Amino acid sequence: MKQHVFIIGSVWVEPNSSAAGTRMLQLIQSFLSQDWQVTFGTVSQKNPNSIDLTNYGVTEVSLALNNSSFDEYMLNLNPTIVVFDRFITEEQFGWRVAETCPNALRVLDTEDLHCLRKTRQESIKNEIEFTNDMLLNSEIAKREIAAIYRCDISLIISTFEMKLLQEVFKIDESLVYHLPFFLNKIKKNNSWKPFHERHHFVSIGNFLHAPNVDATIQLKKYSWKLIREKIPSAELHIYGAYPTQQVLQFNNKQEGFYVHGFVEDAAEVLENSRVLLAPLRFGAGIKGKLTSAMKCGIPSVTTSIGSEGMCGELPWNGFVEDQVANFVDKAVDLYTDKKLWDKAQQHGIEIINTMYDKELLENKFLRVLQQISSNLEQHRNNNFTGKMLLHHSLQSTKYMSKWIQGKNKN
Numbered sequence: 001m002k003q004h005v006f007i008i009g010s011v012w013v014e015p016n017s018s019a020a021g022t023r024m025l026q027l028i029q030s031f032l033s034q035d036w037q038v039t040f041g042t043v044s045q046k047n048p049n050s051i052d053l054t055n056y057g058v059t060e061v062s063l064a065l066n067n068s069s070f071d072e073y074m075l076n077l078n079p080t081i082v083v084f085d086r087f088i089t090e091e092q093f094g095w096r097v098a099e100t101c102p103n104a105l106r107v108l109d110t111e112d113l114h115c116l117r118k119t120r121q122e123s124i125k126n127e128i129e130f131t132n133d134m135l136l137n138s139e140i141a142k143r144e145i146a147a148i149y150r151c152d153i154s155l156i157i158s159t160f161e162m163k164l165l166q167e168v169f170k171i172d173e174s175l176v177y178h179l180p181f182f183l184n185k186i187k188k189n190n191s192w193k194p195f196h197e198r199h200h201f202v203s204i205g206n207f208l209h210a211p212n213v214d215a216t217i218q219l220k221k222y223s224w225k226l227i228r229e230k231i232p233s234a235e236l237h238i239y240g241a242y243p244t245q246q247v248l249q250f251n252n253k254q255e256g257f258y259v260h261g262f263v264e265d266a267a268e269v270l271e272n273s274r275v276l277l278a279p280l281r282f283g284a285g286i287k288g289k290l291t292s293a294m295k296c297g298i299p300s301v302t303t304s305i306g307s308e309g310m311c312g313e314l315p316w317n318g319f320v321e322d323q324v325a326n327f328v329d330k331a332v333d334l335y336t337d338k339k340l341w342d343k344a345q346q347h348g349i350e351i352i353n354t355m356y357d358k359e360l361l362e363n364k365f366l367r368v369l370q371q372i373s374s375n376l377e378q379h380r381n382n383n384f385t386g387k388m389l390l391h392h393s394l395q396s397t398k399y400m401s402k403w404i405q406g407k408n409k410n
Contacts, residue, residue, distance in 0.1 A: 006079035009042035012050035017241035019288025074100040087147035108151040112285025115141035120282035149386040158309025183356035192297035202273035211283035270296035278302040294348030317348030
């Protein structure tokens, strides 16, 4: 059966700016590979980093919040699958989708667990140890988990988050599906530059994402000066869209600390750099900068948060260190020891080819969607909690939205 997929995005797709944008484009291309019709809509405004999805054969549409025009549009569109880009779009449009297209498969792409990332951020801010109890008592967790229940299937990007949802939140395995990035296998005979032709340390990440801002601050305040003491000629080059004024002010030629901002081709930067640094103190999901590094043959030094849920039982393509002194030592070792560097690079190849095999992941994912669609009524009957939340919780959202809709008409 040929499907018509309607994706409700939180923003327009920016694959060159964020891992979330890359992930969304991968899903779109996966649907298109089956000759499915794809429509993408969002309430956000386009910016220079947004790509034109019509070039891929996707229909684009601008949406309005709290407006009955969405209902009319959905009735005419009549999609068979609706994908919500993060839980907030499900909160905004989920009840309208359920009312206008009750037979459409509702899919939530979580991108990462926002409740996990936000709660960890709060623990860092308040200088207290993160616990699962903090997570269970957070408002955002209640909202995000409710959205997962209301959808027919939720896409979870990391193995760690799958385990957390099933063991801590007790969500049935039929409602969550592990789907990491789709990446082509790395061939043995690649054209990567060798150790001696690569230079400098690099850090990369979208600065609208709080963990990336914090990681840059950590590098500036603590790690980099210690690395420079051991390698005086070392340079650190930082790239990422939407750098804050604080980050831009860190640029200092005398310290070898260079802030470049957005780069069109991140792969070219990574392929010419020797070691990637990612001292992430909080976050969630899979870190696109780290899979990109592996795809470009550059080893990395990161933290347990950075590597979380990304490599299974396989060795990391570099080092995982949470203490500044250890982080610095391993960064220096990796930068100066060719044998160590070569071994780490091979570990990256193994991780990509084992954990992120595009062909294997894509085919299995599409089969799962078809299977759930063909047995949708029974699938929903097995998820009584979701039916209850859709009936009760969304009534308040629905009537608030209708009240705003009515007010806007006056």
